[in-house]
Amino acid sequence: MKNFTRLFYVLLSLTFFSCQREKSNSPKDSEIRDRYFNLEKIGWKSRSYTQNVDDIGFTATEVPIQYYLLKDLGKENLTLVDSLYEKNKRERVLEFTFQQDQEKDLLLKNFTGMDYTDAVKYMSFGLKKDFYVVTSKKDTITCSGVLFERNYKIAPYQKVLLFFSGINPNDTIQLVYSDYLFRKGILKFKFKDPYTQIAL
Numbered sequence: 001m002k003n004f005t006r007l008f009y010v011l012l013s014l015t016f017f018s019c020q021r022e023k024s025n026s027p028k029d030s031e032i033r034d035r036y037f038n039l040e041k042i043g044w045k046s047r048s049y050t051q052n053v054d055d056i057g058f059t060a061t062e063v064p065i066q067y068y069l070l071k072d073l074g075k076e077n078l079t080l081v082d083s084l085y086e087k088n089k090r091e092r093v094l095e096f097t098f099q100q101d102q103e104k105d106l107l108l109k110n111f112t113g114m115d116y117t118d119a120v121k122y123m124s125f126g127l128k129k130d131f132y133v134v135t136s137k138k139d140t141i142t143c144s145g146v147l148f149e150r151n152y153k154i155a156p157y158q159k160v161l162l163f164f165s166g167i168n169p170n171d172t173i174q175l176v177y178s179d180y181l182f183r184k185g186i187l188k189f190k191f192k193d194p195y196t197q198i199a200l
Contacts, residue, residue: 032078047191053184056106059097060175060189068093089169092133094162096177103156112181122181123148123158130178133164135171 047062065088069081098106106112107119114122124146131143145163167173175189 029078032082049189049191051187051189052101053179053187055101056111056182056184057097057099057101058177058179058184058187059095059099060177060191061095061097062173062191063093063095065089065091065093090166092164092167092173094164094175095159096131096162096175097157097159098182099157105153106158106182113183119181120148120150123160127160127181130180131162132176133167134174134176135167136173137168137171139167139171141165141167 048059049061050057050059052058066081066085069084073081073084075081100106100111104111107116107123109115109119112119112122127148128143128146131146133141133143135141141164143162144165147161147163149159149161151158162175164173173191175191177187177189179185179187
């Protein structure tokens with residue numbers, strides 16, 4: 001009987017300590033869930049700006065790092081997602097889309113002035129030098145990488161992901177694109193903070 005009593009107290013103490021541990025983690029977890037819910041409610045791709053030059057539309061979209069982390073890791077372990085965000089919060093990812101008004105393939109020679117293969121190579125490897133970011137503190141950050149998403153003429157646009165490093169997460173940015181591919185000049189996209197309250 002003494003063994004059963006000891007076993008009962010051991011199980012009771014384990015249950016008590018495990019419940020204590022869950023309670024200590026729940027405020028942090030709910031805070032993280034609230035933060036990501038608010039980001040999702042605002043819209044992951046709410047910072048999107050388009051400029052049309054002649055018959056080509058240039059669209060720049062700032063997408064939070066959390067979007068890609070959640071897309072890759074899922075919503076099951078938000079603490080892991082948040083810790084990865086904290087390690088990478090000085091990174092920025094921008095989607096940049098090129099689209100012709102009549103949905104023609106923009107990599108054709110009549111738009112770029114170069115062979116189709118050379119235009120694809122330029123989108124993949126040469127486009128990086130055409131982009132830079134100016135922060136609200138007037139720092140100039142060059143593009144650290146470009147990923148060209150080939151769509152093999154299925155979608156009516158061309159899209160690249162632009163990567164920038166070393167940007168304070170509280171800074172607003174302006175993307176500057178010097179268009180050497182289509183020869184449309186310098187385009188600027190100023191991203192504003194959608195979280196800013198407007199005083200009326």
